[in-house]
Each structure stands twice: as C-alpha cells, then as structure tokens.
Amino acid sequence: MPSIKVLCAATSYPADHDDWRGVFIRHMVDALARHSDIELSVWAPPGPLPDNARYVPTPAEEGMLSDLMAAGGIAHVMRSLRPGALLAPLKLLRPLHAAYRRETTTQLYHLNWLQTALPLPRDGKPVLVTVLGTDLKLLNLPLVKPLLRRVMRDRKVAICPNAEWMQPILERAFGDVAHIQPVPFGIDPVWYGIERQLVPEQPVWLAVTRLTRDKLGPLFEWSEPLFKGQSRQLHLLGPMQEQTELPSWVHYHGPATPEQLATHWFPKAHGLVTLSEHAEGRPQVMLEAMAAGLPIIASDMPAHASLVQNNITGALCRDREGYTAAMQRLENAAVNGQYGASARQWVQEAVGTWDDCAERFLALYNELLTHAYD
DSSP states (O other): OOOEEEEEEOSOOOSSTTOOTTHHHHHHHHHHHHOTTEEEEEESSSOOOOTTEEEOOOHHHHHHHHHHHHTTOHHHHHHHTOTTGGGHHHHHHHHHHHHHHHOTTOOEEEEESGGGGTTOOSSOOOEEEEEOHHHHHHTTSTTHHHHHHHHHTTSOEEEEESSGGGHHHHHHHHTTTSEEOOOOOOBOHHHHTOOOOOOTTSOEEEEEOOBOHHHHTTHHHHHHHHHTTSSOEEEEESOBOSOOOOOTTEEEOOOOOHHHIIIIIGGGOSEEEEOOOSOOSSOHHHHHHHHTTOOEEEESSHHHHTTOOBTTTEEEESSHHHHHHHHHHHTSHHHHHHHHHHHHHHHHHHTOBHHHHHHHHHHHHHHHHHTTTO
C-alpha cells in the first residue's frame, strides 16, 4: 500500500534542540516521519527536521516564519496589540495559502491550530486540525467561525482537540461539518525513565510556565506564606512574556530546555505547581512531569481536571487553604511517592509515547481518505 502524502503546517517550531518553543510540534513531526505509511512535508518555521521529512517553505516564507517566532508567535503578537498586530494574520495566511496551492501532490492536510485552516484552497482534500485551548478564544473573533465553517464544507474534516473538555465546545461550533475526535499528544520516552531523589528537609517545588498574568494566576499570593522565610523552595522556569515583578523568595531561572528539566529539575522536585487561569488545552509540561513521576498541584479548571485525579495523582485547588493543605500533604515522602507512581501509570496508559500518537493520527488519516469523497 503506498504511503499517504501529508502536508503538516504549523506556525510554531523550535529553532534548534535547545529551543523551548513548539517542542511538541517537533516531536509530532518526528513521530509522523518515522512511520513508513506516511510521506511527510512540513510548512513551519525553520528548525531541526528528520531526514525523511521534506521542508517546503520558500526562502521568503522561511524568513517570515522565522521573524514570527522571534516576535513570540502569532498568538502572542495578536495579544500584544502592538502596531501591525492586526495585519499579522494576513501576513501569515497569504503565504500559507500559496503553499497549499503549490503542494499539488498533497493528499491530506494535517494542520496545527485552527487559524491555519482559514486559507485552505477549494480542492476538496481532507483535513485534520489539531486544537489547543488558545484556539477556542480565536472562535470569539468576528467572522472566524463562519469563515472556518465555509472552509470545512465540501471536504472531510477531523478536528482533534488534545483534551476531551474541548469536545462539546467544538461540537457546537462545527459538529455538523466536521468529525470531532480528541487525540492526546504523546510523551517522549525520556520522561518515563526519570528517577527522583528528593531531599525531605528542603522541598523543591517547580512552576514551569510562560510568565503572564493569566498563566501565573495567584501563584505568588498563595505561595508567599509557604515559601517566604521557609526551608522549601519555589523555582520558576519559563520565558517572561509580560513584565512581571518577582518576589525575592522566588528562584527565577528563565526558560529551561527539555534536557534541563529532565536531567536537573524534575529528578529533585517534590512536584509541579500550576495555578494558571489561562485558556489551557492539555498542558504538555504537566504530562511530562506526570510521566516523570511528579505529583501535580493545579488550579481547578477543566484543562487541569482532565489530567489530575484529585488525591490520586495530585491535587486540584480552588483556594489558598486547599493549596496549602495539598503542598503540606505531598511533602510526606510516602504520600508523594504514591501520587507520583499513580501519575506515571496514568500517563503511560492514557497517553503513551509520540509513536502511539502517530498511530492515532494515521488511523484518522485512513478514515478521512477512505471516505473523502463519499
């Protein structure tokens, strides 16, 4: 059986192996390219590609995509409301439309994020679109939903959120023109192999996040009594995307590479903390932490509740008191070890590896192509 010619499009991609941006897209591309039934072409910012994937942007498109990544990505540019922010989507969608029309041998489009579907040509070719939590905010912009629905008519479409909680929202918006099928992303096997060595007398807690008001949530307010002047430590890792005043008791380290997390931070951490109020999908860093055997303390929101089993793999917190109680409970070595083991087991069974993810996508490719012109 001949391989399926797939064009994978993404607006985010790591520039090198130390870049934290869009790492999950690189893992997805690597896994799809490894599959013998897939012939993969990639339209994305420049970065390390597997040998058997074909990079298709023109030099001008490559430069534009590289500049977009340097500016923080399309979503960040639009949120910033800086001069030219409203024109940024047009500067992206026009060359993307040209790329779709240029790649005439493509049998199926695999698009990452809903906005990349907007410039699809009327060629009837089937489409698989992955969806993250931030995509749902895009649907509130004027004309976006009707424009997407227009693109989806007269072709087979699978919309694949990476978390189940998004399915009802997407069903209401597109259920009559597309098949909505949640597909969890995979986990690199390196995370499953991490062994933790905790220091009970000086607990280390991690927050790995982009520094914005919504992503941090009440982290500093709730944490201050627990960390200021105490033996426990809060280490904050991630890019500062909004100017944020950091308390003196917070240990801030800037962005961390996956290798740094795997070799230095995760092995000694008592757990991962996220009190985000942002529109999350299924935060990849939480899955990786769970695969490494870390318990999770998280704000009680749908994206977190779909991952964290309360009082089994971590704790979901609605207030400062619940947050405090969870942290104190998880500093008991036996409880911490039990929660961490349960977290790793759940991720292994529910998510698996990136190769498992590629198999899930391939099954949908075959379904879309089999019924593409029914």
